[in-house]
Amino acid sequence: MSALVVEQLLNGLQFGIMLFLLAAGLTLVFGIMGVINLAHGSLFMVGAYAAALVAQASGHWWLGLLAGLAAAAATGMVVEVAVLRRLYARDHLDQVLATFGLILFFNQGITMLFGRQPLLVQLPPGFAGSIEIMPGLPYPSFRLLIIAVGLLVALGLYWLIQHTRIGMLVRAGATHRDMVRALGVDIRALYTVVFGLGALLAGLAGVMAGPVSNVQVGMGEQILILTFVVVVIGGIGSVRGALFGALLVGVTQTLLSGFVPGWLRQVMAGSEADALGAALSSMGVYVLMAVVLLVKPRGLFPAHA
Amino acid sequence: MRNALPLAVLLAGAIALPWAAEALGQPATIGLATRILCLGIAAASLNLILGHGGMVSFGHALYYGLGAYTVGILWEHFRLGEPIFGVIPGSNELLVTLPIAMLVAGVAAAVIGALSLRTSGVQFIMITLAFAQMGFFLFVGLKAYGGDDGLLVRRRNLVPGLDLRQPDQLYWLCLGFLVAWLFLQWRIVGSRFGRVLEGIRQNERRMAAIGIATYRYKLAGFVIAGMGCGLAGALTANELRFVSPDLMAWQKSGEIMVMVILGGVGTLLGPVVGAAALVGMEYVLGGITENWQFFLGPILLAVVLWAPGGIMGLLGRGARRG
């Protein structure tokens, strides 16, 4: 394999990991509470902003990380208690409208507080450079860190869900909502905890995205739709599905945008090929989702039997 | 008809709006109102499948955009004098472009609906979104029709006997189409077909058990709604004199859906009221503060939490009390 293909695969993996961090929380909330939360991207943004601001003020990236996680989790739990809790019994339409309202509120609120200029986030010390992973292929060490963190989170979630009491309730909640209720578990507390966990992961994604792309208003919505695609491809409520779907979407998207314009350029004029190639590669993941849903309407790893 | 009087008053008010706007020195309000009418048609047609058929399509802006692009592309070829694919001539006649726009949107809805309706629930929401996104990126990539930048429609379409360059005439035309569409939809909702759609919304399993092949009725509803959006898009293209992939972005689908919910799901006038409320709030709040979205967000939230039937629900409650 050429260095280019390896690098593009790594890029796809890293992008997939980002999507996984967002999708894991979303799929749990979706699967257990049955809530479509469009404002999940706002939690991503809150995490990124808190991390950037604290890192800037304190000069310590790792302090920023903690702040980002705390801010996202806290915001998530407040949102759950104040708003979403009232929407569990409603249909999807009401949830869409309410969380759409939340997006507007968060985006404009952040604009009012911190302005429109994207924020500068430094890389954490020791991760500013790149590592030569193959002769002639240096790769940014921070992106490797993202991959590592994501895989660790995946392992941690696996352990949490398979081997802890909360995990047992989460699993049961995704398949037999009424049974968990019947067990006498404090469902409200469980929901708040799960929502906080999802928000924490979204915040983690935001913190990790900060130094790579921009910390700016609206950053959550750009990635939100793809996150939904991941959740649906993977199967709603399934963390394993979210991981698999995220990697599939990340690698597909990256490889398509990396190679399709090049292939097209061999058969047509350069700028036409680029325009069409960009369109085709953007369409790719949606085609993927449509095909998956037509073949397996409940996604690849459906949680509900 | 119990509702005849308020409806007549409302219609008379709508017809008189251009004169009022001129008299008050607010001529641009006519353009704003025209946009509301167009979005009202789009929202009403989404309501047919969403409110009456229980199909939550999150990709309805696609048909809106396709309707608009049909007008734009026909104009572009008319302007250049080059037939499409060397066969189909361009056109700037509304009586030609409008039916074609509805046809294009209807065909697209038939194909997409035929595939999407194999799923249901959240999967249906997402698959309709997926198809809309494909359309969006397709038009972003179509350089011949402006790509990301969109396509300019320098002159509005021609209609015998009307001059659409006059904002008030365009307004009345759109008002006519809105009233016609609402009337048509009112008949459909009350018809045997409408009863079947309504039954599917309430309990699809029951409908199958009385011998109704639900798939084809849902598909028919989906196509009708798509054509309504195509009509709305075609009128919008004339109003804006500009089309761009923006018109079929997922945000637009969300916006149309918000209008339906805000106004009142499953009601005749709700979607139009919702369109007026959303566009109006954008305009009014936007005039008061740069940070208008900061206030719009909680307003939407409040509607969901405390006014589940939307604005029509609130009005109904008020009427019952009064």
Add this chain to the structure above:
Amino acid sequence: MVEPVLRVQGLRKRFGGLAATDDVSLEVRPGELHALIGPNGAGKTTLIGQLTGEITPDAGQVVFCGEDITRLSVAARVKRGLARSFQIVQLLDDDTAEANVALAVQARAGHSFRFWRAAGRDAALLEPARALLEQVGLARHDTRVADLSHGERKLLELAMALAARPILLLLDEPMAGLGAAESLAMTETLRALKGSVAILLIEHDMEAVFALADRITVLVYGRAIATGTAEEIRANPAVQDAYLAEESSP
């Protein structure tokens, strides 16, 4: 010998490792009231699902009036005269009882691609609907379904199934949740129907079953272990074992 209305042959359905339907065969004769009984978890629901078309069998055949309908959709089976009622009522809760039945009448009356005339005032739909409601003895025509009592809804289920003018009626526990008086009324309604239409009755209320059924099939662990008249079933040792086993288990 008369061609049976329904002939089920070697039907199998597995969910994971569990055989929910295991080589079931049974026949329903014209005009017969055939009861299907069995302890909880015997696979009655899965069998019904395969007869109505909601579940596709792994193997076997469902033949209705001489036609193989194993692969037909739910709606297509209803069109051929195989109607059902639901154990857990499936109705249009926002509409009146009359509107519910009118819709079922409409479904029987041909396709519904009619977009213009108001269906709500169509006498061709409303009159048969009222007649059906009277036939099952449901008086509150104009009450919203959500406001009807449980017993009334069970009657409405029956009326909607009858609207399809069925050859075979699949009744999934029509007595479930009814009080003693209501059960009795339902038994009388079914007795009145008997003979005019073949009925496959799934029921837990043994009193009703033995009072009504011409023949009875007993389903245990997905298998049809016996078929016969009430007398034969009562005397069958295998049936006694199955029911005793259930009663002795927690």
Add this chain to the structure above:
Amino acid sequence: MHIQRRFLMAGLGLAPLAAPSFAQGAPLKIGMITTLSGPGGYIGQDIRDGFQIAIDQEQGRLGGQAVQVLVEDDGFRPPQGKAVAERFLRNERIKLFTGVIFSNILGAVAPDVLDGDAIYVSPNAGPSNFAGRECHRNYFVVSWQNDSLHESAGELANRLGYRRMFILAPNYQAGRDALAGFRRLYKGEVVQEIFTRLDQTDYAAELAQIRAARPDAVFQFHPGGLGIAFLRQYAQAGLLASIPQVMPAPSMDAGTLAAVGDAAEGVNLSSHWNSDFANPASLAFVAAFRAKHNRMPTYYAQQSYDTARAIGAALRQTRGSIEANPFRTAMLRADFASTRGNFRFNTNQHPIQDWFSLKVERVNGQLAIVTKDKILENHADVFAAQCRI
């Protein structure tokens, strides 16, 4: 405050606003349609603030005429820009417009403004179509024609001796103009060309292709937030040390520099202006801007300031009238001291001006954009030849 953020109104916009009036002494209304929301929002802020500096310098006047600037957000959406233009034209009866940042929005706004017999003076976007065949007598550009930014970057690449270039820009009108403009004066070989997406935030896939292609240098045009992400990822990928970058000014303004940080060091830029210019007009502008806003002005602020000054110069000659013919004649004389030095209008009413090379360097430990050489003198765009006014 002479810049008002619109006006209050009640009901569905039916209540009367301030009565439109052209009476003597009433301030002249100028409609500014610009992008205040989204990632490009800070550019609109600078366009607004730069314009206001010129008005402040005359205590609420431009060229002696009292003015009132109405600022509206186009939301980075062409249809919204059009809607604002319509309202300004019809409700407010505004006849003088400015402010649009992005070419695609200008493409939607300008035809309405020009069809409505109003004047448009661009402080930023200068797409090729309006410079050539579709040029218009009421349409002026004070900033630059889009291609010039990139032609100057092509000339800069020549001067730096880069023989093999990898070029990228977003896939929209200005991006396509950018790559075409770069090729026009660049004499070496373009090894690969990529169009990125306008909503892209991760450029890893493109960076991998750059590494594989091994060019002498990279030319890229990514305005605002896009450029910040691109540059930062470029540095993280370790490309900054091995493959230098050439870019036009909009890819690296003072705001971008602050957000990118060290990743910007060593970048080569071409520009028509820089905040370290020593001419009196520029010094006065930079001082006034910094005093008021406590930040360095960007190119956008400077362009907008010059736009206001150009309008002011014309208003002084017409004594406050914006009657199309006299105003146009007065505008074309460009009788003002531009912050960039040489400035005059070409036949297509776009600038003829000088272009300079800049470099991001460390000055006293702080990163700064430092002006180097003049690379093009009295440069005009190539589209003027197609324009018939």
